[in-house]
Amino acid sequence: MTAAIPEWNGAVERRKTKPRTVENVILPLDGQNFSQSAIPIARELARLHGATLHVVYVGEQAAAAQDTLKWLGLKSSETRGVVMDHRKGNPAERVIHSARDLPRALIVMCTHTGQQMNGERFGAVAESILLTKPERIVLVAPEPDHPAWKLRSILLAHDGTPACHPAAGPAAELAHLAGAQIIALHVATRRNPRGEEPGSLSAPRYVDQPQHEWPAWADEFMSRMLAMGAAPSSMHFDLVVTGGQPGSEVAQVARERNADLVVMGWHGHWDHDPSATRVVIRTSGCPVFLVYCE
Amino acid sequence: MNHSASQPQVDTRHGALAYAEAVPSILPALFRDSDPTWLLVEEGFTLAREHEVESLFAIANGYVGNRGCLAEGSALSAPATFIAGVFEHPQTPGAVPQLITLPDWAGVRIWISDEPLSIERGQVLEHRRVLDLRRGMLWREWRHRDPHGRITRIVACRLASLSDRHLLLHSVTLTAENYSSVVRFESSIDIDSGSMTFPMPDWKPRRSPERPNVLPLVLRTPGVEVNIAFGVMGQLVASTGTVGEREIDADERRIVERCEMNAEIGTECHLHRLISIFTSREKPRPFEDALSHLNRLLPRGIADAASSHVSEWQPRWQTADIEVVGDDSLQRALRFAEYHLISAANPEDGRVSIGARALTGSAYKGHVFWDTEIYMLPFFTFTHPPSARALLEYRYHTLDAARAKARAAGFRGAMYPWESADTGEETTPKAIITPGGEVMRVLNGEMEVHISADIAYGIWQYWNVTGDEEFFSQCGAEIILETARFWASRGTMESDGRYHIRHVIGPDEYHEDVDDNAYTNLMAAWNLRRGAETASLLQSRWAGRWRELADRLQITEEELKTWSKLADSMFTTFDQQTFLFEQFQGYFAKEPANLKSYEPRSVAMDVILGHERIQRTNIVKQADVVMAAYLLWDEMVPEARGANFRYYESRTGHGSSLSPSIHALMAARLGDGHLAQQYVKQASEIDLGNNMGNAAGGVHAAALGGLWQAMVFGFGGLRTQRDGICLAPNLLSHWRRLSFPLQWRKSTVHISIEPSAVRIAVEGGEPVRVRLDAGSEVIAAPRQEYMADRAQAGWNPWRMLH
Known part of the structure; x- marks a missing residue:
């Protein structure tokens, strides 16, 4: 059950577009093949935002520049405007420090590099970074190659809770910058454990007359998301509602719709629905942008 | 603008003295209830809930309704005012009429020393909205520290007068708690670009600060010839008697009124506004009526207008208030329900009915469904018959449209539309884009025909309860005859010797295009019998009227006999062993679904399973056979009432807000206190519970009427008979x-x-x-x-x- 409600044209007084929210893109590399999967995504996101790309790599000794590039899997042509940031110490801590030191930073990295993921868990560096609840992070599952990644279609997954509204702003901003299509996806679950938070809007309990209820619900959903997510008023969203398990459903829609990026609000922990966000990251076939929502 | 305040110039000829003297600084004390079961309170401010709050706190009087939005607006405010019966008719293909959203008249922005006072800037020290259900007044209390440390207290109230339905009242009191400063109030009414306006060349604004002003604004609704006129007058007065300066900026699309004064520390500044609305629906010259209306009110002042309104609510509650001792939460929900029902009806206008969301929101476009006659009408019939009569008159005034619909579909008599607006024509959208994305035909307009019998049922009940013979003989009887005639043409007498009604949708809308829906057939048979009985009554008691009707409608004795015969031959699948009705032919063969396995859930079953899948199951959307057992209680053998309730209750997903109340009612009548308690709680929480946004588009008016019925007909056990009433009480154990x-x-x-x-x-x-x-x-x-x-x-x- 997947498709759009394309006719939504609800008008709402929206907040003005904020200044660009990303000034620095941090790309951790470790010389493993998998880590290179994140390079085209980081480059493109830096280009779209007009941000500086920082390649963060960790080693005890600084090597010659050409040797470093070769080790990281970078071509010389790919380093124009790139800041090579050599750090010593624990890789995760170095990346975290970089993200804290640089204003308006976005981390773009692989979920794991050399080793296979152990069950649902990502690589040690990614897990350590996620534990610190970075404000924004793009995770790239390394299996599919992204040699010439372009952002043409964004899928914004939204569970209807107010905490997820902040994801709308970055998604809309990226769509605006890239001229990309943006689809808002709500997966109607039997019961959303967070759905009783004040201001939550889940799929309706009562659908008295579908011909009226669904347009009204879609209007309300989009009004809340845009107004509270500070999305630009000029941005057009298609709204899609599906039923099923949130993680697998988001991933499936992302694949069906050839999404280039999934944007999700993330509560900073995995406990209330241990698998949904991880399932999306692992199986959607595209990078996933997590926006930390308190 | 001159910031210096001036003293009032008393001019009794224009009523300024009375107006100024009536400053209701004591309005809160006079007009606010202290009993929490009469108050709906929203503490604090949650931006995401704003649309829900606006619906729940709406004020209305059956003529005009206004959502309870913040006066100064917010990122999610959707201010809206509706007038019953005033629809716009969009010209785009596939569009259907919708209640027009009128310009916001309640918007007031405040500046303190040229800084706007905003809930989103500074610190909110207190904020609450209070709906006084007993008095029909919306209060707002807001105490705010701005970024400069200035603390301002705002107490505001607004009402839609029940005593004078064209009148709206708005009062804002500002107290500068710890500062002295210039304060400015700006109110504006803007007409959106989609509406046409008419300039008023003769009108000149008064700029005198001492006398209130009357501001006209006229717009014409798109697609129809209805002119709407606003009259507005406002005055800013300090508790010291000082009158504020006024500046007016008005053109044909906009009225802006700015009032300002020096607010001294600790003093109160009162902005009082009276708004008059008339339309060309009820008056040929609405602009003149709005002006003269306000000029008539002016000498009596704002406190008098408020008092009249409050006085009008009193008798309404005396004939309506349900008291339940031992359950304060339910008590408040009941008063909330009755408040919105009373607010929804206009006994003075028989050309409008109540839409699914009444006048509290734009969802459902103001369309009228069976909700009115089956769910809301009993409340009015038993508490305020003039309102009930007006609702039924709407069906009489749209009878020709129902006849035309029947003719167009190849039937006789009157086939009422599933959805209707101002003309009585069918307004059900033809198609919908489902949440699954496919374009799906909406069949209700063609197939959900039980509404014709529902209307007849409402008329019969109204007549029996009120004894309003004038209405029955002049209006109601004709509807019952014409709907009976419709049923006699809608079905077919088949080879089994039974009368079948095929290709219908019953109240269980999960199953479309079914044959012989039990509810439809039972109600059709009931309608046919009442048609024959009505003819007999007319012949014996109103012979002249009967001759006129029989002649005009060409009703013959032969036709009347046919109605009785068809009723007796109506197909049902009643099983004498199990006492069960099959909901429609083939229902028992549907795929069984275990609803309990989907619990706990907070979404409708058709959302979970999808439209196609749910049709294959035996999941029922809402009371269907159970509804028939309720409405036709005395015509069903006692064993059938309980058997059908127990069978279908366990298969009902309650995907409609209309369902829980009827299940509460039936459970109570059948003595199942546990289920009755569960369902009445669910029914009472449809708008008031944490329902995740269900009420954002307006309150569920039918569910509110259903809750009233659950209490009176279920727990009270009230049934009506020809010669009196019968009570069979079923109280919950914790009720005293x-x-x-x-x-x-x-x-x-x-x-x-x-x-x-x-x-x-x-x-x-x-x-x-x-x-x-x-x-x-x-x-x-x-x-x-x-x-x-x-x-x-x-x-x-x-x-x-x-």
Whole structure:
């Protein structure tokens, strides 16, 4: 059950577009093949935002520049405007420090590099970074190659809770910058454990007359998301509602719709629905942008 | 603008003195209830909930409704005012009429020393909205520290007058708690670009600060010729008597009024506004009417207008208020329900009805469904018959459209539309884009035909309860005859010797295009019998009217006999062994679904399973056979009531807000306290519970009416008979008392039920026959009180108390 409600044209007084929210893109590399999967995504996101790309790599000794590039899997042509940031110490801590030191930073990295993921868990560096609840992070599952990644279609997954509204702003901003299509996806679950938070809007309990209820619900959903997510008023969203398990459903829609990026609000922990966000990251076939929502 | 305040120039000829003297700085004390069961309170401010709050706190009087939005607006505010019966008719293909959203008249922005006062800037020290259900007034209390440390207290109220339906009142009191500064109030009414306007060349704004002003604004609704006129007057007055400066900026699309004064520390500044609305629906010259209306009100002042409004609410509650002692939460929900029902109806206008969301939101486009006659009408029939009559008159005034619909579909008589607006024509959208994305035909307009019998049922009940013979003979009878005639043409007499009604949708809308829906067939048979009975009544009691009708409608004796025969031949699948009705042909063969396995859930079953899948299952959307068992209680053998309730209740997903209340009612009647309690709680929380945004588009008016019915007909056990009423009480164990008034013919009957006794008292001119649970009966005389004690089995006989 997947498709759009394309006719939504609800008008709402929206907040003005904020200044660009990303000034620095941090790309951790470790010389493993998998880590290179994140390079085209980081480059493109830096280009779209007009941000500086920082390649963060960790080693005890600084090597010659050409040797470093070769080790990281970078071509010389790919380093124009790139800041090579050599750090010593624990890789995760170095990346975290970089993200804290640089204003308006976005981390773009692989979920794991050399080793296979152990069950649902990502690589040690990614897990350590996620534990610190970075404000924004793009995770790239390394299996599919992204040699010439372009952002043409964004899928914004939204569970209807107010905490997820902040994801709308970055998604809309990226769509605006890239001229990309943006689809808002709500997966109607039997019961959303967070759905009783004040201001939550889940799929309706009562659908008295579908011909009226669904347009009204879609209007309300989009009004809340845009107004509270500070999305630009000029941005057009298609709204899609599906039923099923949130993680697998988001991933499936992302694949069906050839999404280039999934944007999700993330509560900073995995406990209330241990698998949904991880399932999306692992199986959607595209990078996933997590926006930390308190 | 001159910031210096000026002293009032008393001009009694224009009513300025009375207006200024009536400054209601004591309005809160005078007009605010202290009993929490009469108050709906929203503490704080949650931006995401704003649309829900606006719906719940809406004010209305049956003519005009206004959502309870913040006066200064917010990122999610959706201010809206609606007038009953004023629809725009979009010209885009596939579009259907919708209630027009009028310009916001309640918007007032405040500046303190040229800094806007905003809930989103500075610190909110207190904020609450309070709906006084008893008085029909919306209050807002807001205490705010701005970024400069200035603390401002705002107390505002607004109302839609019940005593003068064209009048809206808005009062804002500002107190500068810890500062002195210039304060400015700006109110504006803007017409959106989609509406046409008419300039008023003769009008000149008064700029004198001493006298209130009258500001005209006229717009024409798109697609139809209805002019709407606003008259507005406002005045800023300090508690010291100082009158503020006024500046007016007005053109044909906009009225802006700015008032300002020096607010001294600790003093109050009152902005009082009266707004008058008229349309060309009811008056040929609405602009002149709005102006003269305000000029008439001016000498009496704002406090008088508020008092009149409050006084009008009092008798409405005296004939409607249900008291349930032992459950404050339910008590508040009941008053909330009755408040919105009273607010929704206009007894003075028989050309409008109540839409699914009443006048509280734009969802459902103001369209009228069976909700009105089956769910809301009983409340009015039993508490305020003039409102009930007006609602039924709407069906009489749209009878020709129903006839035209029947003709167009190849039938006879009157086929009422599933959805209707101002003209009575079918307004159900033809298609919908489902949440699954496919374009799906909406079949209800063609197939959900039970509404014609529902309307006839409402008329019959109204007539029986009120004894309004004038309405019955002049309007109601014709509808019953024409709907009976429709049923006689809608089905077919088939080779099995039974009359079948095929290709319909019953109340269970999960199953479309079914044959012989039990509810539809039972109600159609009932309608056919009442059609024949109506003809007989007319012949015996209103012979002239009968001759006129029979001649005009060309009704023959032969046709009347056919109606009775068809009713007797109506196909049903009633099983004498199980006492079950099959909901429609083939229902019992549907894929069984275990609803319990989907619990807990907070979304409708069709969302979970999808439209196609749910049609294959036996999941029922809402009360269908159960609804028939309720409405036709006395025509069903007792075993069938319980058997069908138990069978279908366990298969019902309650995907409609109309469902829980009827299940509460039936469970109560059948003595299942556990289920009754569960369902009445669910029914009472449809708008008020944490329902995740269900009410954002307006309150669920039918569900509110259903809740009233659950209390009176379920827990009170009220049933009506031709010669009186019958009570079969079923209180929940934690209730100490349930009491309610009801209108019966020319009397008011006060009923009070306690666990061990029932009391009744009749007020009015005629004795009332009251039966008690198939036991004793009494012909209760006016001004006497009677009581019956509970016995070991049933009740002891009635006895007079004094």
